[in-house]
Amino acid sequence: MRSTFKLLFYINRRKIKKNGRCPIMGRVTLDGKISQYSTGLEIEPDLWDAKVGKAFTDGRKTGNITGEKRNELNRLNSLLEALEEKAKAAYKRNVDSYGFVSAEIIKNAVTGKSDxxxxxxxxxxxxxxxxxxxxxxxxxxxxxxxxx
Incomplete structure (x- = not known):
């Protein structure tokens, strides 16, 4: 049986911190079941590309981004890609090993609670x-x- 697996990163705009940043959240959807978690990462709301689920790095929406800020955003995007790969690997490992996987299992694997x-x-x-x-x-x- 084939499952529908989707991973999405988004920011929680309701919880703007004192430093002006929003937390980046992750959402795993598997066969219509949703499991959400915090990635522990933060970003300014105007630097977030909601369509792609990553940070802007080319300056099309925010104007000129300094080199240091661009490096920070690139590092943030690479961390999000690593989390995405970790989720995909957990999905594949569980399907191959057990033949069963749930959104909660993938969330626990990404957050490290499945140790x-x-x-x-x-x-x-x-x-x-x-x-x-x-x-x-x-x-x-x-x-x-x-x-x-």
Whole structure:
């Protein structure tokens, strides 16, 4: 079964910050289900091209853009392209591996929330390893054996 997958970047013009910038948001649409997230990036509203979903870099709407500002906008666009590639890779990986994908899964992959979580037992094994290194220095062997 083929899914309809779309990724869109937009700015939230309602939340203009004190520095005059708006946050850039991402929206993943998959089979009509929508999942939105913040990219953590910001831009001035007049430098945003809503049709393309990226920042203006050629100065057609804002007049003359200085070299430093142009570099910043190019860097911003490259970060957005990297996020887009990350979303497409997550979509492909999930379809190939599991045969199932959702907008929420892709959002979590892009934002980094899909990282493997550590279990309590693995954390305790790590703690015991560190504890074993301190036996004889400021810990006793008997306490170490009890922890095991």
């Amino acid at each position: 493997v979580k550590e279990t309590l037992l693995s954390l305790f094994d790590e703690y015991n390893g560190e504890y074993a290194k301190r036996v004889g220095i400021d810990r006793t062997r008997h306490s170490y054996v009890r922890y095991l």
